[in-house]
Amino acid sequence: MLELPILGFLYEQPLHGYELKERIKALSGHVRPVSDGALYPAITRLRTAGSLDEHTEPGAGAAQRRVLTLTDSGRTALLDRLRAPKQNEISDQTRFNTLLAFLRHLPDPAEQAAVLRRRLDFLQTPASFFYDEEGRPVRAEEPEDLFRRGMLRVARATGTAERAWLREALAELAP
Amino acid sequence: MLELPILGFLYEQPLHGYELKERIKALSGHVRPVSDGALYPAITRLRTAGSLDEHTEPGAGAAQRRVLTLTDSGRTALLDRLRAPKQNEISDQTRFNTLLAFLRHLPDPAEQAAVLRRRLDFLQTPASFFYDEEGRPVRAEEPEDLFRRGMLRVARATGTAERAWLREALAELAP
DNA sequence: GCTAGCATGTAAACGGTTACATGATTAG
DNA sequence: CTAATCATGTAACCGTTTACATGCTAGC
Numbered sequence: 001m002l003e004l005p006i007l008g009f010l011y012e013q014p015l016h017g018y019e020l021k022e023r024i025k026a027l028s029g030h031v032r033p034v035s036d037g038a039l040y041p042a043i044t045r046l047r048t049a050g051s052l053d054e055h056t057e058p059g060a061g062a063a064q065r066r067v068l069t070l071t072d073s074g075r076t077a078l079l080d081r082l083r084a085p086k087q088n089e090i091s092d093q094t095r096f097n098t099l100l101a102f103l104r105h106l107p108d109p110a111e112q113a114a115v116l117r118r119r120l121d122f123l124q125t126p127a128s129f130f131y132d133e134e135g136r137p138v139r140a141e142e143p144e145d146l147f148r149r150g151m152l153r154v155a156r157a158t159g160t161a162e163r164a165w166l167r168e169a170l171a172e173l174a175p
Numbered sequence: 176m177l178e179l180p181i182l183g184f185l186y187e188q189p190l191h192g193y194e195l196k197e198r199i200k201a202l203s204g205h206v207r208p209v210s211d212g213a214l215y216p217a218i219t220r221l222r223t224a225g226s227l228d229e230h231t232e233p234g235a236g237a238a239q240r241r242v243l244t245l246t247d248s249g250r251t252a253l254l255d256r257l258r259a260p261k262q263n264e265i266s267d268q269t270r271f272n273t274l275l276a277f278l279r280h281l282p283d284p285a286e287q288a289a290v291l292r293r294r295l296d297f298l299q300t301p302a303s304f305f306y307d308e309e310g311r312p313v314r315a316e317e318p319e320d321l322f323r324r325g326m327l328r329v330a331r332a333t334g335t336a337e338r339a340w341l342r343e344a345l346a347e348l349a350p
Numbered sequence: 351g352c353t354a355g356c357a358t359g360t361a362a363a364c365g366g367t368t369a370c371a372t373g374a375t376t377a378g
Numbered sequence: 379c380t381a382a383t384c385a386t387g388t389a390a391c392c393g394t395t396t397a398c399a400t401g402c403t404a405g406c
Binding site: 031094097100112145172173 | 328
């Protein structure tokens with residue numbers, strides 16, 4: 001989960017850990033801060049895997065910076081992950097957002113479109129939220145309580161907006 | 176994360192593990208299945224904590240069922256968690272949804288409203304997604320690439336729908 | 351005879367949170 | 379002088395995923 005944004009941000013330019021932390025936090029609207037205990041081990045993993053090179057630079061006040069650069073292998077790893085996301089990166093709202101944030105790095109518009117299409121297919125499968133155990137659609141007014149009606153209403157609005165955007169974007173990518 | 180839906184579903188009636196698994200999965204629109212390796216240890220934790228009693232019943236085909244019943248202490252634990260959610264249960268979409276699914280169990284409408292208000296306050300704080308590092312609002316057309324524009328557009332639509340619902344719901348709860 | 355569904359569990363590995371630890375610079 | 383920001387790290391703990399393990403019943 002953390003590795004994708006690390007690779008994604010480093011694709012554009014070398015950065016050190018602290019900068020990565022800022023940017024990853026911004027990706028969630030400054031809502032989900034990245035803990036050091038998650039970030040630095042993730043960097044170490046990627047470095048061990050050969051995706052990252054590092055060199056130190058004097059810090060702007062404070063400790064030495066470990067500036068991280070993406071290797072060719074790291075660049076390939078990023079593109080592979082963007083091209084072939086795992087199913088939970090398609091179905092999970094938050095993970096899919098992370099994917100979207102870096103999808104522009106995929107050089108081929110057809111490959112970008114394929115990812116969007118997977119998400120659209122997922123949002124269109126009726127195996128979902130809006131159907132009860134027997135496959136009957138659940139009406140917005142049906143759930144017994146105020147709160148479940150709210151869940152349904154918000155989920156519907158979100159789905160509608162996202163499907164509309166995905167269709168437009170797909171049209172733009174494959175004119 | 177798993178403990179809340181377990182307590183929530185058992186609040187209504189005794190269930191065994193397999194049934195809990197089905198219901199928790201349905202809560203996510205059958206998208207996020209619950210693994211046994213998460214469910215059974217979670218049940219054990221809650222039983223050890225005194226939130227659950229269990230007795231066995233013959234299964235409908237196959238193994239014996241361990242039917243779980245909420246204790247008084249478990250009932251209190253659930254209500255406490257609903258009354259005073261942690262901040263990440265307010266800010267995280269998925270977690271907040273889980274909260275909503277069981278919020279009807281809180282007996283006092285004023286307490287229900289307080290939870291909705293926290294979510295509304297969170298959605299209204301401008302420390303968010305839609306503002307850049309200097310606090311300036313980001314326009315929907317501004318981001319450089321198609322995909323980031325999509326993220327923004329969908330996030331906006333979602334936020335608008337949810338805020339509208341929250342305001343209506345709050346009006347209904349405190350007439 | 352075989353597969354899908356019912357039903358429960360354990361163990362290893364993984365990734366994340368929280369807490370601990372250090373230390374320099376800059377703005378109030 | 380002191381708090382915030384910059385900057386990096388480790389260690390204990392926790393919950394989840396994944397894989398392994400077992401076995402019965404009902405329908406094809």
